[in-house]
Amino acid sequence: MATPFRPAFDLLAQYAAYHRDRRNIVTHFIGVPMIVFAVGVLLARLVLPLGGGQITAAWLVFALVAAWYLTRGELALGLATTVVLGVLIALAHPPAAQGTVAWLAWGVGFFVVGWIIQFAGHYYEGRKPAFADDLVGLLVGPMFVVMELAALGGAFKPLIARIEERVGPTLIRDLAHPAT
Template identity: 65%
Template sequence: MAATPFRPANDLMVQYAMYHRDRRNIATHFLGIPMIVFAIGVLLARASVMGVSAAWIVWALATAWYLTRGNLVLGLATSLVNGVLIAAAHPLAAGSMASWLGWGLGIFVVGWILQFIGHYYEGRKPAFVDDLVGLLVGPMFVVGEWLFAAGWGRELLAEIERRAGPTHLRDLAAPLAR
């Protein structure tokens, strides 16, 4: 099947989960992905089109995508979390050029460092390396994990575990099984 950004949320979540089964990797994503979304908000908040910041334009486009993946609760929750991060990012864009770039780039880099630390534990490259849509799925996956922990989406979680396997702690001394 050709990779398309218009797959259903369930398929996107399963594909992303295949790269994220080690619990330490998932834990780093709980911090890293929100940091990256926030940093993108900081960096885009300074530019505007007709009085609307580029950060809100990108958020609106991403929200349209999340809401059309066939899982309304997951799409709304992801859009809400991303919206809170974008709103919180805007004040940092109002500072000096050095402050704006320092915060935006600094948080972005730290967020990605956390991602790569997690993928060390996973023993696999990040999902976006094989499919760029993974950059949009990441926030949806983290929000989904939060929702699963709160008791929502048991059927989706069961489908992910059936197709991608359960989460685990990979033995770093053992060779990877493929």
Template identity: 60%
Template sequence: MRRALDLLSQYAEYHRDRRNIVTHFVGVPMIVFAVGVLLARPSFAVGGLTLTPAWIVFVPTVLWYLSRGNLVLGACVSVAVGVLLLLAQQVAGGSISNWLTWGIGFFALGWVIQFLGHWYEGKKPAFVDDIVGLLVGPMFVTAEAMFMLGWNKPLLDEIERRAGPTHIRDMAHPA
């Protein structure tokens, strides 16, 4: 069981260019939203609740985030993902073409934005080497947003000690 610090530090090694980090603030939520849209069908009622595959997947995902050794971060990323899933449920209820357009469209555009960021970075996405990176992405974006608000400077300092500081990569003279 890898802890949040280790997961975030490993993920950060693939995300040091500030332009890449910015693209993740757009692309990661788009992808999470799209997955929520695509997993919004079928729906079924259980004890007065409407369940979808999205909510069934959400429960173990929340448990995973909360078990990474940083309860505040785990709770915040769980809330962020939950909000995206709630929004996704709202657009997934129309026609099949509407459902697929929102889901596939946001998924594809989100990945285009992600790959643009990794072009700036000059590195492949983290999930290529570790599939868990797909879960760490939302945690990373949430942590970065919280760091910008002044949360947990010691955690940020340790991540930067391990992965290095952020920078703007010189595209004319790549390392």
């Protein structure tokens, strides 16, 4: 496994190579946020002392991940990803405050359904998920989804053009033929 501290472009290009089928990308628009939310729900229940106050494990992990996104060299994308993840983590705290059964239902339920959607997308891709070869793909996924969603509104076009120059354009794979 290569270092997780590579530039965003290299990380995104590697991740994008596993995500060229548009149907797979669309499933990631749903599955990745569900998984991030689920992890937030599960971690929000763990409260840690911090100085004279407290912080949930969800916010602590968020802070570490945000620092990683903001130091990969694509500041605008890092900021956008941090904001989106911050919203998901904030939304994760109310379900975590519910009873144990509700907390687990929200957390485990969103986690499992999110991964089912992810694996359905990789059926269309004809390729295993990126994290199977490099665990840093678990961090790159949310950044990739934010980039692709923002691109629908015209953002990050030069970055996406550079990525496509390296790994090729998106397509709709013919399911009758194996992936190349």
